[in-house]
Amino acid sequence: MCHVEGWTRHSGFQNKKQPGFFQKSATRAALSKCEGPPSLQRATPSRTTAIMSATATATLGWKFSSPVLLRRRSGSVRAVSRAPQAARADAAIIDGKAIAETVREEVREKVAAMKEATGKVPGLAVVLVGGRKDSETYVRSKKKACGEAGIESFGTDLPGDATEDEVLAVVAAYNADPNVHGILVQLPMPDHIDEERVLGAIDYEKDVDGFHPLNIGRLSQRGREPLFVPCTPRGCIELLERSGIPIAGKEAVVVGRSNVVGTPAALLLQRRDATVTIVHSRTPNSEEIVKRADIVIAACGRMEMVKGSWLKPGAAVIDVGINAKDDDTKKRGYRLVGDVDFEECKKVAGHITPVPGGVGPMTIAILLQNTLEGAARAYKYEL
Ligand code: NDP
Numbered sequence: 277m278c279h280v281e282g283w284t285r286h287s288g289f290q291n292k293k294q295p296g297f298f299q300k301s302a303t304r305a306a307l308s309k310c311e312g313p314p315s316l317q318r319a320t321p322s323r324t325t326a327i328m329s330a331t332a333t334a335t336l337g338w339k340f341s342s343p344v345l346l347r348r349r350s351g352s353v354r355a356v357s358r359a360p361q362a363a364r365a366d367a368a369i370i371d372g373k374a375i376a377e378t379v380r381e382e383v384r385e386k387v388a389a390m391k392e393a394t395g396k397v398p399g400l401a402v403v404l405v406g407g408r409k410d411s412e413t414y415v416r417s418k419k420k421a422c423g424e425a426g427i428e429s430f431g432t433d434l435p436g437d438a439t440e441d442e443v444l445a446v447v448a449a450y451n452a453d454p455n456v457h458g459i460l461v462q463l464p465m466p467d468h469i470d471e472e473r474v475l476g477a478i479d480y481e482k483d484v485d486g487f488h489p490l491n492i493g494r495l496s497q498r499g500r501e502p503l504f505v506p507c508t509p510r511g512c513i514e515l516l517e518r519s520g521i522p523i524a525g526k527e528a529v530v531v532g533r534s535n536v537v538g539t540p541a542a543l544l545l546q547r548r549d550a551t552v553t554i555v556h557s558r559t560p561n562s563e564e565i566v567k568r569a570d571i572v573i574a575a576c577g578r579m580e581m582v583k584g585s586w587l588k589p590g591a592a593v594i595d596v597g598i599n600a601k602d603d604d605t606k607k608r609g610y611r612l613v614g615d616v617d618f619e620e621c622k623k624v625a626g627h628i629t630p631v632p633g634g635v636g637p638m639t640i641a642i643l644l645q646n647t648l649e650g651a652a653r654a655y656k657y658e659l
Contacts, residue, residue, distance in 0.1 A: 367593070367625035370519050372511075376637035379514065380425060383644045386659055387426040390652065398651030399428040400458040400484065400643075401450040405443055405465045406436035415462055418640065425644045430456055440469050444477050451479040457650035458484030458504075460643070481653070484646045486510075487535065495543045503653070504646050509541035511638025512573050512594045513548070519627055521571070521592045524549035529566050531555050531582060531615065532575035537596055541573045562586075574615040584620030592627040596635045 391397050400422050404415050415431065422429035430453075432446045443465070450459045459482045461474055480488040486495075486506035494502040516523060528550040532538035538554060546552045550571065555562040557576075566572055566586045574582045575596035587593065597615025614631035622628050629635055652659045 364589070364623075367622045367628040368519075369622075370515050370592075370594075370627050370629045370634060372515060372629055372634040373637045375515060375518050376511075376641040378518070379638070379641035379645060380421070383425045383427075383641070383648050386648055390648075390655070390657055390659075391426065394655055394657055396651070396655055396657075397426055397428050398458070398647045399430060399453075399456045400460065400647045401430035401432070401453070401456045403432050403434070403443065403446055403450070403459070403461045405434045405438055405462070405469060408464075411462045411464075418460070418643065421640050421644060422647075425648075427644060427647055428455065436466050438469075440473065443469055443474050447474060447477045451477075451482060454654070456482060457654050458482055458643075458647040460485055480504075482650060484643060484650060486540070486646070492535070492540065495540060495547075504650065505544065506536060506540045507639045507642040507646065508537050508575075508596060508635060509544055510646075511635055511642045512541055512596065513544050514638060514642065515594060515629060515635065516571065516592060519592075521627060523571065526550050526570040527568050528552045528571040528573070529555060529569035530573045530575065531562065531566065532577070532596075534575065537575040538573075541575065541596075545571065545573070572616075576615050578615055580613055580615070580617040582616040582621065584617065584624045587621055587624040589624055590626035591624070593621055593625045593629065594635060595629050595631055598631060598636065 387397060400418070402415050402418055404411055419429040419431065430450065432450075434443060434446065443461075447459060447461070450456045459478045461478070463471065465471055465474065475483075475485075475487050476489065478488060480490040481503055483491050483504050486492070486502060486504040488504075491502040491504050494500040495505060513523075523545060528542075528545045530538050530542040530545070530552065531554075533542075533554050533556045538556075542552045542554050553565055553569075555565050559565065563583075563586045566582060567588055569588060569591055571592045571594070572582065572587065573594045573596065577597060577599070579597070579599040579601060582593070582595075593616055595614035595616040595618070597613075599613050599615070600610040601613045602609065603611040612632050614629075614634070616628070616631075618628065618630060649659065651657070
């Protein structure tokens with residue numbers, strides 16, 4: 277631990293297994309403890325359907341009993357059915373926990389290779405203002421995750437009454453530190469601090485959250501490359517791609533238009549040649565629009581809003597939402613659910629993410645990946 281600008285600053289590696297990372301609500305900490313089902317396991321017990329073509333599933337949405345074509349793509353065996361049966365299987369479950377673990381393992385390996393080749397490791401700095409318990413939990417989780425990946429973690433904890441100038445001074449110190457390749461300011465900050473000003477002060481080459489106007493601007497322009505992409509939306513795209521779900525040429529609908537999730541998710545889908553529509557709180561006919569979609573990303577913060585009847589059969593559904601739903605059968609009195617009505621939607625969708633165990637675990641995995649990529653750029657090291 278050392279001190280920067282008069283505030284507590286931590287630096288070091290930690291090696292404990294981290295439980296998960298969620299940036300905005302206390303419920304995400306609880307979510308991170310939950311186990312997900314095996315990757316792409318179907319909700320019905322058939323093993324045959326577990327390996328069938330994601331493309332065919334998404335397009336047709338039928339149960340397959342007699343695979344006639346097997347091919348190997350991206351290391352996995354896929355089967356394409358000859359004909360549909362009358363009965364329709366539930367959606368394939370996209371196991372975000374397993375996919376996130378794969379991403380984290382990839383990062384671990386690449387960090388080790390970078391260290392071997394250059395003697396350097398990536399560094400991530402997390403700035404925390406105020407003593408919110410949930411924020412402290414997330415920051416701890418991030419540090420643990422960094423330690424596991426071999427990434428050096430730095431941190432500065434400022435009191436809740438720190439001035440904006442004091443926060444900006446800490447950001448400036450990390451901007452100037454060559455061992456730091458990613459800077460993350462934990463949100464929310466106290467009300468007296470101008471979030472936009474602080475986020476805008478992060479060097480866009482260290483903007484590991486991807487919220488800097490230059491990075492978002494580049495993301496929205498054809499032929500321009502952002503240096504960083506926001507973690508949760510990038511996680512959504514990874515889930516689709518690693519599940520073999522085609523995006524190019526597909527109709528995608530994003531429910532929600534926040535700067536953090538909805539808008540960057542829509543931009544990412546568009547960059548992958550999907551035809552994208554965003555619906556929001558002022559959209560009068562969201563249901564009708566969602567029903568057209570081959571891909572739905574739900575990020576509206578409305579508990580179980582997207583119903584089974586809203587979906588096109590076979591659609592791929594990525595549920596970003598995290599909501600606490602009263603449940604007397606649970607010791608804590610609630611359970612976590614998404615912005616999608618999972619029980620209804622799994623009967624119609626081709627693929628679906630659960631809550632918990634879907635998008636949530638991807639956020640921290642992508643944060644590590646972004647930090648690694650930032651370091652590789654700084655050291656001109658090819659990953
Ligand atoms: P925001 O509250 O910032 O944005 C919600 C968006 O949904 C807004 O654009 C809003 O529209 C739109 N919306 C609200 N009501 C409706 C409606 N009835 N129909 C259509 N759109 C609607 O939320 P975030 O984007 O930050 O988060 C969305 C969800 O994702 C939350 O449940 C949050 O907890 C979760 N989350 C999960 C993360 C993870 O790591 N898994 C990370 C971040 C968020 P308008 O713009 O018109 O107000």
